[in-house]
Amino acid sequence: MRAYYFIENISLNSSLENNQLYNLIKMKILVCISHVPDTTSKINFINGDSEFDTNGVQFVINPNDEFGLTRAIWFKEQQGANVTVVNVGGTDAEATLRKALAIGADEAIRVNANPTDGFFVAKQLAEVVKNGGYDLVIAGKESLDYNGGMVPGMLAALTGADFVNSCIGLDINGTTAKAVREIDGGKETIAANLPLVIGGQKGLVEEKDLRIPNMRGIMTARTKALTILEPVGADNTTKAVKFEKPAAKSAVKLVNADNLDELINLLHNEAKVI
Amino acid sequence: MSILIYAESAEGKFKKVAFELASYAKKVAEMMGTTVTAVTVNAGDVSALSKYGVDKVLKVTNDKLASFNAKAYADVVKQAAQKEGTKVVILSSTTDSLYLAPLVAVGLNAGYASNVVALPESTSPFTVKRNAFSNKAFNITEVTTDVKVLGIAKNSYGVFESASSLTEEDFTPSLNDADFSVKIESVEKVTGKVTIADAEIVVSAGRGMKGPENWGMIEELASVLGAATACSKPVSDLGWRPHSEHVGQTGKPVAANLYIAIGISGAIQHIAGINSSKVKVVINPDAEAPFFKVADYGVVGDAFQVVPQLIEKLKAFKAAQH
Numbered sequence: 001m002r003a004y005y006f007i008e009n010i011s012l013n014s015s016l017e018n019n020q021l022y023n024l025i026k027m028k029i030l031v032c033i034s035h036v037p038d039t040t041s042k043i044n045f046i047n048g049d050s051e052f053d054t055n056g057v058q059f060v061i062n063p064n065d066e067f068g069l070t071r072a073i074w075f076k077e078q079q080g081a082n083v084t085v086v087n088v089g090g091t092d093a094e095a096t097l098r099k100a101l102a103i104g105a106d107e108a109i110r111v112n113a114n115p116t117d118g119f120f121v122a123k124q125l126a127e128v129v130k131n132g133g134y135d136l137v138i139a140g141k142e143s144l145d146y147n148g149g150m151v152p153g154m155l156a157a158l159t160g161a162d163f164v165n166s167c168i169g170l171d172i173n174g175t176t177a178k179a180v181r182e183i184d185g186g187k188e189t190i191a192a193n194l195p196l197v198i199g200g201q202k203g204l205v206e207e208k209d210l211r212i213p214n215m216r217g218i219m220t221a222r223t224k225a226l227t228i229l230e231p232v233g234a235d236n237t238t239k240a241v242k243f244e245k246p247a248a249k250s251a252v253k254l255v256n257a258d259n260l261d262e263l264i265n266l267l268h269n270e271a272k273v274i
Numbered sequence: 275m276s277i278l279i280y281a282e283s284a285e286g287k288f289k290k291v292a293f294e295l296a297s298y299a300k301k302v303a304e305m306m307g308t309t310v311t312a313v314t315v316n317a318g319d320v321s322a323l324s325k326y327g328v329d330k331v332l333k334v335t336n337d338k339l340a341s342f343n344a345k346a347y348a349d350v351v352k353q354a355a356q357k358e359g360t361k362v363v364i365l366s367s368t369t370d371s372l373y374l375a376p377l378v379a380v381g382l383n384a385g386y387a388s389n390v391v392a393l394p395e396s397t398s399p400f401t402v403k404r405n406a407f408s409n410k411a412f413n414i415t416e417v418t419t420d421v422k423v424l425g426i427a428k429n430s431y432g433v434f435e436s437a438s439s440l441t442e443e444d445f446t447p448s449l450n451d452a453d454f455s456v457k458i459e460s461v462e463k464v465t466g467k468v469t470i471a472d473a474e475i476v477v478s479a480g481r482g483m484k485g486p487e488n489w490g491m492i493e494e495l496a497s498v499l500g501a502a503t504a505c506s507k508p509v510s511d512l513g514w515r516p517h518s519e520h521v522g523q524t525g526k527p528v529a530a531n532l533y534i535a536i537g538i539s540g541a542i543q544h545i546a547g548i549n550s551s552k553v554k555v556v557i558n559p560d561a562e563a564p565f566f567k568v569a570d571y572g573v574v575g576d577a578f579q580v581v582p583q584l585i586e587k588l589k590a591f592k593a594a595q596h
Contacts, residue, residue, distance in 0.1 A: 039523050039543045043410040052407075063524045118376075119385065141372075144408050144523060149388050149425075153344075153376025162456050163344065165373040182518075183342075183369050183461070185469035192456040199373075202524050207511055237385030237419045241401060244412040246549075252556070252566050257575030260587050263555070266571055268591070271553045273475070273532040274499065 027081040027172065027194075029072045030132060032125055032139035032151065033100055034062035034115075035093035039144065045243045052145070052243070054092075061096055064140025068200035070210055071170060072138055073104035079172065082106050084132065088115045088124045094226065101221035102213035108224065113231035116240070118146070122154035123234035129159050134195065136177075141166050141199035146240075152199035162192040168203025276309040276330065277302050278360040280351050282368060286318035290433065290472070291366040293326045297434040298393070298426055299364050300327030305397050306362070310438075313354040313445065315339050315347065324440035326433065332357070332445035338454065341461065342370050346453035348377035353447040355382055355421070362400075363423045368471065375425050385417040388425035408523050408546040427550065428471075428529035470521065473502035475532045476551070478521060480506035482537020482558065482577055486514035491581045492536065498588045504528065506538045522547035537577045540565025557581070 037043070037057045044053040061069065075081040085100040086109040087093045097108040111124045129137055137159075142149035156163030162177075164170075168187065169180030172194070179190045182203065198204075213221070255263045267274045277299045281292035292312075299310045309329040314320055316339060320331045332354050339346060351374065355363050363378060365371040367389070379386035389405040391412070399416050405427055406413035417424075470476060477496040483489065489503075496503045503519060510520035521528045523543040533551035537558060538544060545568055548554070556569040559576045566572045573580055 037407070039408075039546070043407045045411070117385075119379070122376075122380075146406050146413065147389055147404075147408060148386075149372055150376040150379065150386050153373070154380050154386075157377045157380035163377070164456065165344065166369050178459075181369075181373075183463070184471035185467075186461065186463035188461040189459045190456050191459050202520075203517065206517075207507075207524075237379075237417065238387060239416040239418055241414040241416050243406070244403075244414070246410075246412070249568060252569045252572045254566075254572045254574060257573050257580050260573070260580070260584050263571060263573060263584070264587055264591050267532065267553070267555070271532070271570065273553045274588075274591075 027075065027079070027136060028132065028134045029075060029081050029083045030129060030134040030137045031065065031069045031072050031083060031085045031100070031105065032137065032155075033065045033069070033085050033087045033096060034140065034143040034145070035059050035087055035089050035096040036062045036143050036145045039063065043245070045245075049242045049244065059092070059096055061100060062140050062143045064142060064144075064201045066210060067202050067204040068138035068140060068198065069100055069103070069105065071200070071204040072136075073211070074205065075172065076104065076106075084109060084134070086111065086125065086128055088113055088121045088231070090114065097226060098221050099213055101224045101226075102217040103211040104217070106224065108226040109229060110226065111229050111231050117236040117238050118148040118150040119154055119237040120234045122151050122158055124231050125151065125155050126158040127232045128229070129155065136172065136194060136196055136198070137161070138198045138200050138204075141201045152197055156197035159195070159197070161195040161197045163197045163199070164190055164192055165199035167198045167200050170198060170204055276311045276358050276360060277306070277362045277364060278351070278355050278358055279310065279312045279328075279364045280347075280371065281312040281314050281317065281320075281323060281328075281331075282366065282370065283314060283317040286316070288317065288322055289368070291368060292323070293433045294431055295364055295366055295426060296323055296326035296328050297436070298431045300434075300436050301393050302362060302364070302397075303327070305394065311354070311358050311360070313351060315350060320442060321440065324438050325435050327436035327438050328440060329438050330441045330443065332443055334445050334447060336449070338449065341458045343454060343456065343458065344370070344373040344377060345456065346449055348374040348381060349449055349453050350447045351378050352381040354445060357445070361421055363421070365423065365425050367425055367428045371425065375423055379423045382421045382423070383419060384421040384423045385419040386423040386425070387415045387417050389427045390424050391427045391430040405550065409549040410546055428527070429531070429552075430529065430550070468496075468500060468502040470502045470504055470519070470526050470528060473530055475499045475501035475534070476504050476521070476528050476530045477501045477534045477536070478504035478506065478528075478538060478548070479509070479536040479577070480538030481508050483509075488578075489515070491585065495534070495581055495585050495588070498585055498592065501532075501534075506544055507541075535565055535569075536581060538565060539563045540568065
């Protein structure tokens with residue numbers, strides 16, 4: 001990754017020359033986007049339970065990625081940054097990348113490969129990071145489809161960058177970062193250096209800060225660059241053999257509101273949880 | 275060859291997950307005809323691990339590791355695995371272990387299967403069952419590499435005793451400056467309260483509570499049960515409760531023994547986040563609320579009447595127990 005120097009005293013309104021200088025030195029952010037079924041989707045499988053059934057399913061930006069993307073756009077607007085979004089996937093993911101462009105990313109990259117394994121995806125992203133010289137890489141801490149939770153960490157390990165997972169707050173100043181990490185029962189503040197990889201989640205921004213693409217954004221997004229790269233060779237380390245749905249649940253046992261002793265009895269003697 | 279676990283501790287005491295991992299690893303070791311080694315960091319007395327089938331402990335004692343640092347801890351686990359010639363490394367799903375697992379996997383050229391919910395279905399090929407699609411499905415995954423890293427889902431296996439004779443060995447991994455490039459500046463931890471991550475019982479409430487001023491009874495119910503408090507997404511979005519209490523698909527996952535949902539209708543995203551909990555109780559005035567479809571026990575009733583009565587009855591029940 002390239003060295004990054006932030007010069008505080010160059011304002012956006014200064015001369016063209018200065019603006020060009022500013023563009024040369026402003027932070028480069030890469031946001032990794034998974035293209036996942038909407039959170040309300042019914043999950044079904046086809047081909048002998050070996051494949052997810054995409055029929056009738058709406059795809060969205062993975063929510064953990066969207067919090068990171070929104071924070072990246074905040075950096076762009078407040079501190080000056082160039083925001084690239086990247087997905088490893090097929091042509092169907094382009095609609096999701098266009099949505100990211102419509103809410104403010106500057107350009108998009110799609111690595112043309114089936115994202116079969118977290119390590120394979122991390123390898124592809126590492127190549128993009130190496131060639132693009134990004135200062136900050138934000139990926140969701142996990143995707144809501146395979147829930148692997150491994151891509152940001154593996155990407156950091158492969159590129160040698162600093163890494164903060166479960167990140168719920170991030171500020172960048174020059175080449176240093178202050179990140180807040182959620183821990184079990186609290187949070188901690190971490191000082192790190194750029195280049196930095198973040199495993200992001202809600203808290204990077206709040207739900208109310210998320211953006212809905214407007215017409216102008218959607219129109220502009222059509223003219224922004226979407227580059228398609230071919231994958232680099234990488235071995236898979238895992239293989240999804242098949243999927244199963246949870247066994248059907250037995251019906252709820254209803255207890256009369258006037259007979260709460262019965263509820264306590266059931267929890268104690270039947271469920272054995274109190 | 276032995277199976278390696280990272281047995282987590284805090285302030286010189288093992289966390290419950292350390293014993294759960296040991297119990298799980300013991301079974302895997304039996305399947306593979308090998309033994310269990312645990313690596314510990316500043317754990318103090320490690321003899322408790324002998325109750326759960328651990329054969330050998332690699333004890334790391336190092337002031338530089340006083341606070342958790344993923345890169346450095348990953349290096350510790352990696353070097354312990356290399357020393358033991360380990361083929362299977364088993365980690366938990368605490369935020370710390372989720373942080374270090376992918377680093378360990380890359381360091382050992384290992385495939386990593388997270389969210390594992392049961393013992394391996396087979397050890398050759400090595401296949402495990404894991405949660406996927408946010409608890410809406412299971413995924414059978416084959417780990418195809420020589421060395422494997424498994425992350426065991428919260429509260430999915432249980433703690434089983436199995437006595438062993440334990441060998442302790444001091445272990446000094448070689449750490450370098452790069453391991454400490456990120457620095458922990460401060461830690462804020464809730465004290466004196468059961469956290470959602472550790473809780474065996476979680477009491478959760480939603481918009482049916484009508485306003486933040488009515489949470490007293492939720493907290494009291496939680497306190498009687500020794501439970502953590504949680505809330506639905508709308509409640510945290512409205513600012514009635516802190517974001518750290520939001521449970522669901524985009525909030526915290528809950529895998530408790532008992533989850534009590536009060537005045538929560540049961541949106542699909544909420545259910546996905548709490549569905550790994552073993553027993554679910556729903557209290558809601560609307561008999562048509564979707565939550566009843568996934569609940570084990572239900573009370574159709576108004577929280578403002580049911581909860582205070584339940585508190586009184588539970589207090590009497592608890593008193594009778596002692």
